[in-house]
Amino acid sequence: MSTIEQFNQYVMPSYGRYDLVLEKGEGRQAVDENGKEYIDFGSGIGTNSLGYCNEDWVKAVCDQAHRIQHTSNYYYTKVQADFAKALCETAGYTDMFFGNSGAEANECAIKIARKYSFDKYGKGRHNIITLVNSFHGRTLCTLSATGQEVFHNYFFPFVEGFINVEANNIDDLRAKLDDTVCAVMFEYIQGEGGVMALQQEFVDEIFRLCAEKDVLTIADEVQTGVGRTGKFLAGDNFGKKADLTTLAKGLAGGVPIGVCLSGEKCAKVLTPGTHGSTFGGNPISCAGGLAVLNTVNKPGFLDEVTAKGEYIRKKLLSSPEVASVSGIGMMIGAELKTKKAGDVAKAALDKGLLILTAKTKVRLLPPLTITYEEIDKGMEILLGVLNS
Numbered sequence: 001m002s003t004i005e006q007f008n009q010y011v012m013p014s015y016g017r018y019d020l021v022l023e024k025g026e027g028r029q030a031v032d033e034n035g036k037e038y039i040d041f042g043s044g045i046g047t048n049s050l051g052y053c054n055e056d057w058v059k060a061v062c063d064q065a066h067r068i069q070h071t072s073n074y075y076y077t078k079v080q081a082d083f084a085k086a087l088c089e090t091a092g093y094t095d096m097f098f099g100n101s102g103a104e105a106n107e108c109a110i111k112i113a114r115k116y117s118f119d120k121y122g123k124g125r126h127n128i129i130t131l132v133n134s135f136h137g138r139t140l141c142t143l144s145a146t147g148q149e150v151f152h153n154y155f156f157p158f159v160e161g162f163i164n165v166e167a168n169n170i171d172d173l174r175a176k177l178d179d180t181v182c183a184v185m186f187e188y189i190q191g192e193g194g195v196m197a198l199q200q201e202f203v204d205e206i207f208r209l210c211a212e213k214d215v216l217t218i219a220d221e222v223q224t225g226v227g228r229t230g231k232f233l234a235g236d237n238f239g240k241k242a243d244l245t246t247l248a249k250g251l252a253g254g255v256p257i258g259v260c261l262s263g264e265k266c267a268k269v270l271t272p273g274t275h276g277s278t279f280g281g282n283p284i285s286c287a288g289g290l291a292v293l294n295t296v297n298k299p300g301f302l303d304e305v306t307a308k309g310e311y312i313r314k315k316l317l318s319s320p321e322v323a324s325v326s327g328i329g330m331m332i333g334a335e336l337k338t339k340k341a342g343d344v345a346k347a348a349l350d351k352g353l354l355i356l357t358a359k360t361k362v363r364l365l366p367p368l369t370i371t372y373e374e375i376d377k378g379m380e381i382l383l384g385v386l387n388s
């Protein structure tokens with residue numbers, strides 16, 4: 001039986017998958033079971049931020065596995081303390097909570113927002129504004145938060161208390177941000193929603209209104225964070241620091257992690273017993289995260305991300321098939337004129353390039369460590385497919 005047949009016999013069919021069995025990876029190249037190589041412009045959805053099996057990262061993760069792999073949260077480990085310090089200092093926050101995924105990070109932020117408001121104002125102020133076309137995760141609560149009707153099926157009843165506002169519609173925001181609202185949650189660049197950056201004026205208005213009404217800002221930076229946009233946080237591109245910021249995907253270089261960062265305002269909201277996660281703060285994940293932070297914090301690294309992003313954008317725009325390019329840094333969307341993004345992704349895969357799609361767009365989230373040579377190689381394939 002082939003790997004694919006065996007997998008499909010035992011694993012629930014909740015994903016549409018390509019017929020591709022990846023066996024190993026090296027740098028920015030993945031290798032399938034037949035030895036065919038693929039340039040990776042998707043990073044496992046922005047997760048392998050340092051590419052495949054980066055030497056420092058492998059060493060950090062393996063050393064930690066040899067030392068101690070898990071302890072439960074009844075005890076402390078040094079690697080957790082070191083990672084928490086490095087992350088808070090890098091991101092400019094004072095406190096954090098450890099989870100294992102983007103959805104969990106967002107669940108934590110939602111719980112903090114509701115308890116912050118309950119502690120201070122009592123009942124009736126539990127609503128959270130999220131944006132149309134947002135994506136916040138697959139758990140029932142984060143699915144409820146997600147502002148896309150296509151996700152609101154089958155699993156009724158959904159979690160109450162989420163109100164959707166149209167992205168970049170200031171009037172809609174003003175009308176709905178009433179005294180039942182405890183938080184506004186948003187992605188600076190909607191990832192799954194089509195690589196759509198929010199407008200500066202809209203972001204300004206969110207922060208202005210929230211400050212005025214003591215409503216919390218929650219930035220879901222699960223996809224945009226950790227250097228993806230050429231700044232450590234995408235919020236830095238907008239000159240903003242949300243009360244709560246969630247990170248996951250690229251944070252630990254490909255091992256599971258999710259964190260909720262907080263400033264002093266919300267630092268003491270979660271008291272003993274109010275939240276938890278067995279695997280949260282797993283030492284191996286923390287070791288992987290430290291390796292990522294060490295790389296991202298190297299002088300000039302983030303400027304390189306910006307420069308490489310610009311380089312890719314320019315190449316994309318040289319194609320007559322590309323109508324427009326969106327996103328910031330190395331979070332890139334390309335709207336096409338005649339071709340379907342899914343068909344382009346399939347054709348690129350056949351030619352040895354892995355890319356993503358988001359709605360109608362081709363989406364690129366290359367490893368942050370990609371070289372210009374690798375970009376050229378990948379773009380040659382992509383432009384070949386687009387222009388054929």
Ligand SMILES: *Cc1c(COP(=O)(O)O)cnc(C)c1O
Nearest residue numbers: 101102103135136137191222223
């Ligand atoms: C991927 C993603 C999530 C969900 O992360 P999981 O790790 O799959 O739970 C949440 N928010 C955004 C913006 C994402 O891109």
